[in-house]
Amino acid sequence: MAVQPRTRRETWRLLFLLSPSLFWLIVFFFIPLLLVFAMSFGQRGTYGGVRWHLNLENYARLFDPLYLRIFWRTFRIALTTTLLCLLIGYPLAYFIATRPVRWRSSLVLLLMIPFWTNFLVRTYAWLVILRDQGLINTLWTGPIHAFLLQVAEAVPLPFWSSLVQATAQPLPLFGTDLAIIIGLVYGWLPDMVLPTYAAIERLDRSLIEAAQDLYANRLQTFLRVILPLTMPGIVAGSVLVFIPSLGAYITPDLLGGARSIMIGNVIYAQFMSARDYPFGSATSFVLMAVMVVGTLIYFRMGGGEVEV
Amino acid sequence: MSEYAVELEEVSKHFGPVVAVDRVSLTIRDGEFFSLLGPSGCGKTTTLRLIAGFEIPTEGTVYIEGKPQGETPPYRRPVNTVFQNYALFPHMTVYQNVAFGLEMRKVPKREIRQRVLEALEMVRLPGMEDRRPNQLSGGQQQRVALARALVNRPKVLLLDEPLGALDLKLRKAMQLELKALQHRVGITFIYVTHDQEEALTMSDRIAVMNEGRVLQVGTPQEIYERPANRFVADFIGETNFLPGQVVEATGEQVVVLVDGQMPIRVPAVEAVTTGRWVTIAVRPEKIALHAQPPDPQAISGEVEEVIYGGTDTRYQVRLTPETVITVRQQNAQVGEAVVFPVGSRVYLSWPPEAARLLTE
Ligand SMILES: Nc1ncnc2c1ncn2[C@@H]1O[C@H](COP(=O)(O)OP(=O)(O)O)[C@@H](O)[C@H]1O
Ligand SMILES: [Mg+2]
Numbered sequence: 286m287a288v289q290p291r292t293r294r295e296t297w298r299l300l301f302l303l304s305p306s307l308f309w310l311i312v313f314f315f316i317p318l319l320l321v322f323a324m325s326f327g328q329r330g331t332y333g334g335v336r337w338h339l340n341l342e343n344y345a346r347l348f349d350p351l352y353l354r355i356f357w358r359t360f361r362i363a364l365t366t367t368l369l370c371l372l373i374g375y376p377l378a379y380f381i382a383t384r385p386v387r388w389r390s391s392l393v394l395l396l397m398i399p400f401w402t403n404f405l406v407r408t409y410a411w412l413v414i415l416r417d418q419g420l421i422n423t424l425w426t427g428p429i430h431a432f433l434l435q436v437a438e439a440v441p442l443p444f445w446s447s448l449v450q451a452t453a454q455p456l457p458l459f460g461t462d463l464a465i466i467i468g469l470v471y472g473w474l475p476d477m478v479l480p481t482y483a484a485i486e487r488l489d490r491s492l493i494e495a496a497q498d499l500y501a502n503r504l505q506t507f508l509r510v511i512l513p514l515t516m517p518g519i520v521a522g523s524v525l526v527f528i529p530s531l532g533a534y535i536t537p538d539l540l541g542g543a544r545s546i547m548i549g550n551v552i553y554a555q556f557m558s559a560r561d562y563p564f565g566s567a568t569s570f571v572l573m574a575v576m577v578v579g580t581l582i583y584f585r586m587g588g589g590e591v592e593v
Numbered sequence: 594m595s596e597y598a599v600e601l602e603e604v605s606k607h608f609g610p611v612v613a614v615d616r617v618s619l620t621i622r623d624g625e626f627f628s629l630l631g632p633s634g635c636g637k638t639t640t641l642r643l644i645a646g647f648e649i650p651t652e653g654t655v656y657i658e659g660k661p662q663g664e665t666p667p668y669r670r671p672v673n674t675v676f677q678n679y680a681l682f683p684h685m686t687v688y689q690n691v692a693f694g695l696e697m698r699k700v701p702k703r704e705i706r707q708r709v710l711e712a713l714e715m716v717r718l719p720g721m722e723d724r725r726p727n728q729l730s731g732g733q734q735q736r737v738a739l740a741r742a743l744v745n746r747p748k749v750l751l752l753d754e755p756l757g758a759l760d761l762k763l764r765k766a767m768q769l770e771l772k773a774l775q776h777r778v779g780i781t782f783i784y785v786t787h788d789q790e791e792a793l794t795m796s797d798r799i800a801v802m803n804e805g806r807v808l809q810v811g812t813p814q815e816i817y818e819r820p821a822n823r824f825v826a827d828f829i830g831e832t833n834f835l836p837g838q839v840v841e842a843t844g845e846q847v848v849v850l851v852d853g854q855m856p857i858r859v860p861a862v863e864a865v866t867t868g869r870w871v872t873i874a875v876r877p878e879k880i881a882l883h884a885q886p887p888d889p890q891a892i893s894g895e896v897e898e899v900i901y902g903g904t905d906t907r908y909q910v911r912l913t914p915e916t917v918i919t920v921r922q923q924n925a926q927v928g929e930a931v932v933f934p935v936g937s938r939v940y941l942s943w944p945p946e947a948a949r950l951l952t953e
Contacts, residue, residue, distance in 0.1 A: 489678075489680065491676050491677075491678060491680040492680050492682060492683075494647055494667070494674075494676070494680065495674070495676060495680040495681075495682070496682075496693070497647075497666065497667040497668045498645060498667050498668070498672075498673055498674045498742075499668075499673070499693045499694035499697055499741070499745070500668045500669075500694055500697040500698050500745075501668060501693070501697045502666075502668055505697060509693075510682060513684050514683070514684055
C-alpha cells in the first residue's frame with residue numbers, strides 16, 4: 286500500500302491522538318536522557334551534586350585500565366550468557382515446538398511459571414545454591430567427599446588423592462564470573478526460548494520433509510533449512526538476552542560478590558555511594574552507545590536477511 | 594531386479610484409532626503413470642508418504658525396485674516428491690532450490706550447473722534462476738517444484754495433487770504438459786488426485802481408493818466401463834443405480850425386478866442366485882431413447898425434464914413412481930435433432946454389456 290500524502294489537518298489529528306504517548310516519552314524519557322547527557326560533561330561537586338563546568342574528563346576517565354577491564358568483563362559475560370542461552374534455549378524451543386499441539390501451550394506455561402516469582406528472590410535463591418555453605422558445596426564437601434575418601438581407602442589409585450583433596454574445599458562458585466553467568470542464563474532463558482519457539486513453530490513442516498526428500502540428512506536439514514529459516518527468532522532472542530545482560534546490576538551484585546563486578550555496578554556505585562553523578566552519567570552513556578551499536582550490527586548480520 | 598518400480602504388500606497405516614491406509618496391495622510398473630484417486634481423506638497422501646518414507650507402515654511392506662524399504666529414511670530412497678503446496682525453500686533462489694538435491698549428493702559443481710539449467714529448460718522456466726519463490730506465480734512455483742524433483746533423475750516421482758492450487762485453465766494445460774513430460778523422461782509417476790477427470794485423462798492405470806482401501810485398480814477404460822462396485826461407479830463419471838431383486842438367473846443372463854414391477858435383463862458377472870438384492874448400474878450416455886418400443890421387452894417411462902447442454906441433452910425419465918433415470922443424448926446431428934418433450938412416453942434401450950450388475 287502506498288503512503289498517502291497527508292493534509293495538514295490529518296497531521297494535526299495524528300499528533301493529537303499520539304499526544305499522550307508523546308507526552309510520556311518526552312517527559313519521562315527524552316528529558317531525563319538529555320539531563321543525564323548534559324550531566325556527563327559536568328563535574329562532581331564537593332558535597333555531591335553537579336558543577337556545570339563543561340569538559341570531557343568523565344569520558345577520559347573511562348579509559349582507565351580499571352574501567353576498561355570492567356567493560357571488557359561485562360561484554361564477555363553478556364556474550365557468554367547469550368551463547369549459553371542459545372545453546373540451551375534453542376533445543377528446548379525446538380523440543381516444545383515439535384510436541385503435539387495440545388501439549389505446547391502447557392509446556393510454554395511450565396517454562397514461564399518460575400519467572401512470575403520476583404527476580405530478586407530468584408537471584409537470591411542462586412546465592413543460596415552457589416555460596417560456600419550452599420546447597421552444592423554442602424554436598425561437595427559432605428557426602429561426595431566422604432564417598433571418595435572411602436573409595437580411596439579401599440582401592441589406592443594414583444590420581445585419587447588429588448580428587449579427595451579437591452572435595453575437601455568448597456568449590457569457588459560464589460563471587461565468580463561463572464556465578465554471574467549462571468544467574469543471568471537462568472534469568473534470561475525465557476527471553477531466548479519464546480522468540481525461537483515462535484520461529485520454529487511457524488516453520489512449515491513440509492520444508493523439512495522436502496529437504497529430507499532431497500537427500501539431506503538430519504544435520505544437513507538443520508543447517509541448510511531449519512537454522513536459516515529460524516534465524517529471525519535467534520537474532521531477536523539474542524538481542525533480548527544480550528542487551529539486558531550488558532546492563533545487569535542485581536545479578537552481579539548478589540552473585541559476583543566484591544571481586545566480580547560489571548559495569549552496572551559501577552554506574553550504581555557512582556550514583557548511590559560515590560555521589561559522582563557526572564561520571565555515572567558518562568558511563569551510562571557509553572554503555573548505551575555500545576548497546577545501540579551492538580544491536581544495529583546484529584540486525585545487519587542476520588535480521589534483515591531472512592524473509593519468510 | 595524387479596519389473597515393478599514400487600510394490601505395496603498388505604500395507605496398513607494407523608494413526609491412533611484412525612486407520613488411514615487399510616491393507617493396501619499395489620504393484621506399479623516401471624515407467625507407468627499411476628494415479629491414486631479417491632475423495633478427500635481416503636488415504637491417498639498417506640499412501641504416498643509411506644512410499645516416500647515420511648511414514649513407516651504399521652503393517653506390511655513397501656518395496657522400491659524390489660527392495661523392501663523397512664524403516665529406510667526418505668533421504669535414502671530413490672524417489673522424489675512434488676509436494677501439495679510445493680514446499681519450495683523460501684530463503685533460496687530458484688537455482689538454489691533446484692540444485693539442493695544434487696548438492697546433498699555431492700555432485701560436482703559444474704555438473705550441478707548443467708543439470709539445473711537443463712531441468713529449468715525442461716519445465717520451461719529458463720532465465721528465472723535468481724528469483725525467489727515468492728516472486729513467482731503459482732504455476733511457476735509448481736514448475737520449480739517439478740524441476741527440483743526431476744533434476745535428481747529419481748526412479749519414481751511422487752506427486753501429491755500437484756495441480757490442485759492452479760486455476761482450471763492452467764490446470765488443463767499442465768495436465769497435458771505433465772503427461773508429455775512423463776513420456777519424455779520415462780520416470781515412473783505416482784500421482785495423487787481427487788479429480789476423476791484428471792485421473793482418467795493422464796493415467797496409464799488408476800487405483801480408486803475409499804476409506805483407506807483400494808477398491809479397484811485398472812486402466813481408465815476398465816475403471817469407467819467396468820466399475821467393480823457401486824462406489825467406483827458413482828465416483829467416476831455419472832451413473833444410474835437401479836436397485837432390485839434377482840427373479841431369474843440362467844447362466845448368461847439375469848433378470849432383475851426393479852421396484853417390484855419392472856424386469857430388466859443384464860449379463861451375469863458372477864454366480865447370483867434368485868432372490869438376491871442387487872444394483873444395476875447404467876451410464877446415462879449409454880442409454881438410447883425411442884418413441885416406439887425397439888423390442889417387446891423394452892422398458893419405458895415418462896420424460897420429466899429436458900436440459901439442453903450444447904454438446905448433449907439430458908433427460909430425466911421417470912420409470913416407476915420411485916425411480917428416475919438420467920439419459921444423455923449426444924447432439925450429433927446438425928439442426929433440430931429428435932427431441933422428446935416433457936410429458937412424452939419414451940422407450941429405453943442400451944447395449945447388453947452397458948448394464949453392470951453390482952452385487953454388494
Ligand atoms: N499424522 C496424522 N495423524 C493423525 N491422522 C492422520 C495423519 N495423517 C493423516 N491422518 C488421517 O488419515 C486419513 C487419511 O488422510 P490422507 O492420507 O491425508 O487423505 P487424502 O490425502 O486422501 O485426503 C484422514 O482421516 C486423516 O485425518
Ligand atoms: Mg491429500
